[in-house]
Amino acid sequence: MKIIKQIDKIRAFSVEKKMQGKIIGFVPTMGFLHEGHLSLIDKAKKESDIVIVSIFVNPTQFAPNEDLEKYPRDFESDRKACELRGVDAIFYPDAKEYYYPDASTWVIENELSKGLCGASRPEHFRGVGTVVIKLFNSVLPDIAIFGEKDYQQVAVIKRIVRDLNFPVKILTGPIIRESDGLAMSSRNKYLSKTERENALSINKSLFAIKKALIEKKITIKDALKIIEDNITDSGGCIDYIKIVDAETLIEQNTFKNTIVIAVAVFFGKTRLIDNIIIERI
């Protein structure tokens, strides 16, 4: 497995493989890999010939008050995990070099980025969109794979790729959960033992409400209220709980098309997100 820091070198690696007719699969990450990331790597292995993983804690998607500095990093552990999983190359750019000091270009998506996480993190998706395009232009993948835990991120990236005609196919992998149901996240390590237990109110209420909605036992309005009460009663401080159309991300009052319940909650200082997709039967 190669570890490559320079853009021209990862690009040369990719072009060489492409010239041999190989399909390049790409899993962009911020490192501190857990089974969620590794499931995306497994999917990339199945869908492509060569798998490249990027590890880059992207500064432009963090606001000044957010956790850029303390975001967990463990390159050695990530390297081993990638090696074991059969990754062909890690792209590991230097945070200080990857953006020019006078960079002045942004890739901006104006519709799907507005609500949910975009409402409380107004410049987040501008940073995500810009770095994903930089990474695509560095790695030159045929396929890129993103996790559905960041549901809005996936929607925004698919839209950017569609609108700008990027020659990259976007695939997704489902949320991977701990045995007790908490969605895996690099940020889970911030949680105290009590916060960790209380945070289960997120996934428990999402699963319970999914069942109730499918069985038509409750309305959308009821659903939102129940989740809010459950999480708040467990000490969570809610950023948002929304039920949105799975395609447009527009808030729904009725359960007509496939919907997503998307949640962002603080437990202590740690902001967790989770979601559940509910197909209209």
Next chain:
Amino acid sequence: MKIIKQIDKIRAFSVEKKMQGKIIGFVPTMGFLHEGHLSLIDKAKKESDIVIVSIFVNPTQFAPNEDLEKYPRDFESDRKACELRGVDAIFYPDAKEYYYPDASTWVIENELSKGLCGASRPEHFRGVGTVVIKLFNSVLPDIAIFGEKDYQQVAVIKRIVRDLNFPVKILTGPIIRESDGLAMSSRNKYLSKTERENALSINKSLFAIKKALIEKKITIKDALKIIEDNITDSGGCIDYIKIVDAETLIEQNTFKNTIVIAVAVFFGKTRLIDNIIIERI
């Protein structure tokens, strides 16, 4: 010479040539080709193995009050000119299909786009940046060639390509002028005979002032005043006359580094631009 309207087909054409080890040169245009465009095609022929020209009057770089509808078009004449010049393929996307009706993504450059044409056409460079990225992702060129008449456009595109790590080398070709010195432009055809004569005040004053500045006979302030008077006396309505640093596009009060005198002037309803680069000796 192929004429290709679909994105997947131009991409397949390009990938096939790349797999043969060919270098793809690209000249994006809005059609109504003149010797300025053709000089860029000639340069592309020299610098690459396969030359693709796009012809697309990009709606997103026109403001509602601008000349999108009446912008001159003559595909048959353009086709012949490309064929004669040895172009390998014309990419000729359908204006109604190239943007999705619900497109919501923009490529935005925030520094170099601000002044000059960006000041009077505030959304122009957002449209330019976005379409150039769409075109690059459609055509997949190794090299792209732009004309220096749109000096600010070149600077913005170079910045976007640098910041987003696009794997495309940007080359430029010098302004091509009519025998009397007027910079070639598809918009020159809008000019009445009198306007056409009066418009020569632009290039005449630019060349005279270049000489005077090099010979250190005048200051920057004098230079701006003389150009303004010359053009205004000829009936031109000035949008801007600026002397800027050739790299940063920041306005200059003294002639320290290489500068550009950039001008936008209306003669009648027709907005013309021109510029002249003056290297510090």
